[in-house]
Each structure stands twice: as C-alpha cells, then as structure tokens.
Amino acid sequence: MTNDQTDSDGDEHGDACDNCPSTPNLTQRDADGDGLGDECDPDMDNDGLANGGDNCPDVVNADQADSDGDGVGDACDNCPSVANVGQADADQDLVGDACDTDTDTDSDSIQDNLDNCPSIANSDQKDTDSDGSGDACDTDADGDGILNTNDNCPLVPNGGQADSDGDGVGDDCEGDYDNDGVPDGTDNCPKNAQVFTTEFKRVMIIPLEAPDDGPNCNWQFLAGRTGFFQRDEGDTSAAVGDVSLGSVDYEGTFTIESTDDDFVGFVFSFQDNRKFYMVNFKEADQQLSTPAISDQGLHLKLVESSTGPDLDLQYGIYNSATSPGQVTLLWQDKSVRWKPNTFYHWKVLHRPNIGLIHFTMYENGKFLSTSGNIYNSRLKGGRLGPYSYSQRRILWVYLKYSCNEKVPQAIYDDLPPALQAQVEVEDGTYQPSGV
Structure with missing residues (x-):
C-alpha cells in the first residue's frame, strides 16, 4: 500500500497499480494474464510470436494457420473458411457477417452449419x-x-x-x-x-442502444480476469466473454460506489445483441421522457429484439413492463432497491434442458430476494457477462461460471413431476460461494 498517487501516463491508473505504467491503457486489458497490459506487451497472447507478426495477436496460435488466406488466423477468424479481413460481425455473435446464417434450430447459440449437434442443444460444443x-x-x-x-x-x-x-x-x-x-x-x-476455471479473456463490449454523441461506457478489466470496473456513466452495454455454456451456475458480487439511481446487472445465455436473458437492478422508480417507466427493484427479462441495438431496444430494457418485439418481463421484485457502498451477491441457475431459471440475490451476505423457479425455454445457452445502464462507479468481482446439470434439493422439490424426472439432485446445501 502506498500514498504515492503518481500516474506517469495520465490514464487514471496510478503507477503502483497500472499494468502499463508508461503507456496509456485505460481498460487495463491483459489477454494472457501475465500482469503486463496488452498495450505494452510485445506478445500479448504469450505464444512466442510478437504481436506485429502474429495473425491472432490475442489468441494462442503458434501454427499461424490461415485457411482462407485473409491474414486472420483460423484461431481468431470469425469466418475461417471465408475470406473476410474486416471481420465484420454486426450482431456480435462471434460469427462474421460473411458466413452468418442466423439459423439455429436448437436455440443453443450455435448456427446449424457450425453446430456439431444441430438438433440437440449443446452450446459448449x-x-x-x-x-x-x-x-x-x-x-x-x-x-x-x-x-x-x-x-x-x-x-x-x-x-x-x-x-x-x-x-x-x-x-x-x-x-x-x-x-x-x-x-x-x-x-x-x-x-x-x-473449461476448468472462470476467465473473461476475449471480452466483447456489446452496445445495447443506438449510437449517439454521448459518453460510451468505460469498461475496465481487473487483474485475474474475473472482474470489471465501470468508472463513468455511459451507454447501455454488457461486457461478454467468449466462453459459451448451456447448463450453468453463474454468480458474482458487485458494489456501487456512487449515489446515482440507474441500472446494474448481468446477462446470461447471450447469443447475440438481439437475444439474451438479463437481470437488472434499479435503485428507484423513474420515467424517461418517453412512455418507458422503470420500477425500482430486480427484474429478470428475456430479450428477443426485432431490431437489435437501437432506441426501441434501449427503452425495452429500461421499461419494467414487457415491450412487444423487444423485451419480455419474466419476473420482478419491486420491494427491494440497491444501495451504494453495499455488497450484492447473486447466483443464477440456468438449466436449458428443462427450461428452468432460478435467481437469488444477497445483500451484505444476507438473503434479499429470489425469483423462485421460472420457466422459459426460448434460449438454451450462450455467453455471460456483467451489464450496466447509465450507472457509474460499479465494481464487479468474484465472477464465476460453473457447468452444472443437477439442481439443489430445494429447487428440485418445487419442480413439476415431469421435470423432476429429467434432472438429478445435487449434494449439499444451495449456497453461492461468495456468501
């Protein structure tokens, strides 16, 4: 610990905690987790090839295979069999526009012609x-x-x-x-x-509203790659990793170091910028200049946007009630609200094979709210990450995702008999690791 506030590169990170103290790097991204930020790391993926000569500078690929000859290595090419040097990916589903069919029969986030089980959901492939x-x-x-x-x-x-x-x-x-x-x-x-540990390495920042001239979200990566800091108030967005999972337990802790009254939360089963589940937490009731009204409290939503990121999706996310063609409200609890400088730990269980979602929130280690068993089978797997809407000074830590097909006894007991017959009960008491 030091009182020295020196910030040699002027990037708002003091030299004592800056992973590139002489090179401005506000995000502090560190792809290979070696403690040296990408902006000043000559080999950011640590595969033995310098960034300038590496056709996948942030993905390990010593073989440098490039099947389509477009200069982008197969390991990081979003269309490895179709030349697309620009790597355009409008819906941000990790499949380039040049080869994106948007046909996904089993709704597991993997399009049919790339899916190794096209009729059976297996998001992890x-x-x-x-x-x-x-x-x-x-x-x-x-x-x-x-x-x-x-x-x-x-x-x-x-x-x-x-x-x-x-x-x-x-x-x-x-x-x-x-x-x-x-x-x-x-x-x-x-x-x-x-997959054996939680790592948010190749994170994609997903805008969830129409571009404007206002401030963009300032996502900053924490050491260890299991946390984020949102410094400034900005546009609606999520920071989504590249690991895709089906049946999953997803948990984490956040705290808000300000007295603003906007949204904080997370997304799961993220398939593209039009389709995902989200949980958001609002500090107080509020109405925009449009008819969009947000209640205080917790909201579990299904996003199936007909437009993708634009004003309609932004308002659909903001609005507590269902917004046809954009967002469906699955559950809410208006009796709670977030408070600054308070630690909130969540855990969500998603079991796509039986359409089960179960969400629980704790406040400073004590139970706050639960959705109980919610049933929705629209999305059957995808990526994960934190989310914010116009809220500043948010710290997300201890993020963790775990593959799990079983359900705790208490949750199992509330399942209809037909669904009980399709799952196993896990041992132990249902208790998130951060509580």
Whole structure:
C-alpha cells in the first residue's frame, strides 16, 4: 500500500497499480494474464510470436494457420473458411457477417452449419474425440468403442474399463472425469476439458442502444480476469466473454460506489445483441421522457429484439413492463432497491434442458430476494457477462461460471413431476460461494 498517487501516463491508473505504467491503457486489458497490459506487451497472447507478426495477436496460435488466406488466423477468424479481413460481425455473435446464417434450430447459440449437434442443444460444443459429432449427440463420446451408457469413463478412452475400487468410475478418470489435469473438486466444468476455471479473456463490449454523441461506457478489466470496473456513466452495454455454456451456475458480487439511481446487472445465455436473458437492478422508480417507466427493484427479462441495438431496444430494457418485439418481463421484485457502498451477491441457475431459471440475490451476505423457479425455454445457452445502464462507479468481482446439470434439493422439490424426472439432485446445501 502506498500514498504515492503518481500516474506517469495520465490514464487514471496510478503507477503502483497500472499494468502499463508508461503507456496509456485505460481498460487495463491483459489477454494472457501475465500482469503486463496488452498495450505494452510485445506478445500479448504469450505464444512466442510478437504481436506485429502474429495473425491472432490475442489468441494462442503458434501454427499461424490461415485457411482462407485473409491474414486472420483460423484461431481468431470469425469466418475461417471465408475470406473476410474486416471481420465484420454486426450482431456480435462471434460469427462474421460473411458466413452468418442466423439459423439455429436448437436455440443453443450455435448456427446449424457450425453446430456439431444441430438438433440437440449443446452450446459448449464439447467434442471429446474430435470426430465432428458433439458429445451431446455422440453415443461414444471418447471413441474407445464402448457406448457412453456402458463406459465407466465416457470422456476418457479406456477400453480395459479397469475399476480397482469397484465404484463404477474407471481408474483412468477417477478424480478427473474429463482428464484435463484439473481435479474434479476444483474444476469449474469437470465434464468439459476445455473449461476448468472462470476467465473473461476475449471480452466483447456489446452496445445495447443506438449510437449517439454521448459518453460510451468505460469498461475496465481487473487483474485475474474475473472482474470489471465501470468508472463513468455511459451507454447501455454488457461486457461478454467468449466462453459459451448451456447448463450453468453463474454468480458474482458487485458494489456501487456512487449515489446515482440507474441500472446494474448481468446477462446470461447471450447469443447475440438481439437475444439474451438479463437481470437488472434499479435503485428507484423513474420515467424517461418517453412512455418507458422503470420500477425500482430486480427484474429478470428475456430479450428477443426485432431490431437489435437501437432506441426501441434501449427503452425495452429500461421499461419494467414487457415491450412487444423487444423485451419480455419474466419476473420482478419491486420491494427491494440497491444501495451504494453495499455488497450484492447473486447466483443464477440456468438449466436449458428443462427450461428452468432460478435467481437469488444477497445483500451484505444476507438473503434479499429470489425469483423462485421460472420457466422459459426460448434460449438454451450462450455467453455471460456483467451489464450496466447509465450507472457509474460499479465494481464487479468474484465472477464465476460453473457447468452444472443437477439442481439443489430445494429447487428440485418445487419442480413439476415431469421435470423432476429429467434432472438429478445435487449434494449439499444451495449456497453461492461468495456468501
């Protein structure tokens, strides 16, 4: 700790905590997590290739493969088979306009011609044996000749099926179900070798209103890549990561260091800038100059915008009531409001396979509100991130996403029998990790 307020590069981050103390970098983005900000890191993805000669400077790709010859490496090309050097992506779904069909039969955020299970929702696109058929629709996910239903290590090839302790779990995956080197107890996604911890690395800032001449949101990245700081009041936007998940527990903590009265929250199952779920929290009732009226309190909404980011979507997000063609209100609690300098911890469970959403909010470690079981099957997976609307001085920390197909006992007990038959009950008490 120091009293020295020196800020050599004038970027509003003091030298003592600036990851590029001699180079202005307001966002503090650090793609490879090495403590050196991207603006001053000569190899921002740490793949051994200097940024200037790297066709994916923020994505590890030592092979520099570029199938379509457009100068953008396959690892970061949003149309790897179609030349599109500009990488235009109007709906911000990570698929370039040059190859974006917007056809997604199973509503899992992956368009059909890119989906390894086009008729079964699998937003994570897990394909353990790399045979082109996703685990969700592959009867032998690890390709060892033993069907998943009979395989004691369905994600690890083990033709011998050795099981020394006779517990039904094969020796080759005991304690590490997906064989990714991370023990199941500390693995955020023990059945997905591609995801084992929470990291917001390749974050996309998503504008959710029409462009104007006003201030843009100032999203700043915190060290560790599990948090953000919103310094200034600005446009409606979300900071969305590149990890796509289906059944998920998503939680985090935020506090607001100001006395403004606008919105703070988060998005999940984010598929593009027209389709996502969101939770927003309003400090007080307010009416815009238009008919849009916002009640204080918590709101769970489904966004299915016919227009995408424009004034109508902005007002639909602001308005508490359903706005046809833009936003559907799924649940609200008008009895609560956010207070400055107070810590709020949330947890949302999304189980797309049964259309279940369950949201809980805590205030300074004590229960504040819950949605109970909400049922909506419109969106079946996508990306995650925090969100703000015209609110400043917001700190989001301890963000965490975990793959989870089971449900806690209390939530299970409130499910209709037909849905209970489709899910398993998890062990332990339902308690977010930050409480």
